[in-house]
Amino acid sequence: MENNKNYQKLLQKELEIIKNSGKKPKLLLHACCGPCFTIPYEILKDCFDITIIYNNSNIYPPEEHDRRLNELKKYLADVGSDIKIIEFPYDNDTYNLDLEPRATDKEGHERCRICFRKRLKAGFEYASKNNFEYYGTVMTISRYKNAQDINKIGESLQKDYPTVKWLYADFKKNDGYEHSLIIIKEHEMYFQEYCGCKYSYEAWLKKKAQEND
């Protein structure tokens, strides 16, 4: 079996190179919510000129999409950051056309790889058109998201966008996830209980109903 790579080590090496260069490259960072942004922000803010891309049409229902975006904005305001957020239009119906054939997949399987690829590809396109030097995502902080899948997808997409460097990372490493919980508590952030799409939402509702039976 193929050994898992430690993508957080790759990130640390990249950050060392950037620090030694004395430059602050432009990074487009995909963020899906406030809680997942906390630790990546702590790690990346001194090395990069960051712009956030919020392209998350996977999230259902629409109020949830907006709630997560607002939580992200609230966190930026709390920490005094003027990082700009590029907000993509919300279109859950169109987004789901690609997910529907894998509607019955459990979280972490092929449906999620399709979902990662869709959002990462849109971000790469934006980064390439707008002269970003790096592109990455905060999603690897989640215990439920496979950093191997996310980084392999980012690596494969990078071939189509040669001017943009994929920023390898696995933010949950080195107790990143546990540290994020402390920040979430400190800032009294809303922390969602399901991943995002309507399939994960329905699975969560079902689980809650069973627990209450």
Ligand code: SF4
């Ligand atoms: S569970 Fe999460 S990653 Fe998987 S398809 Fe749904 S929103 Fe996307």
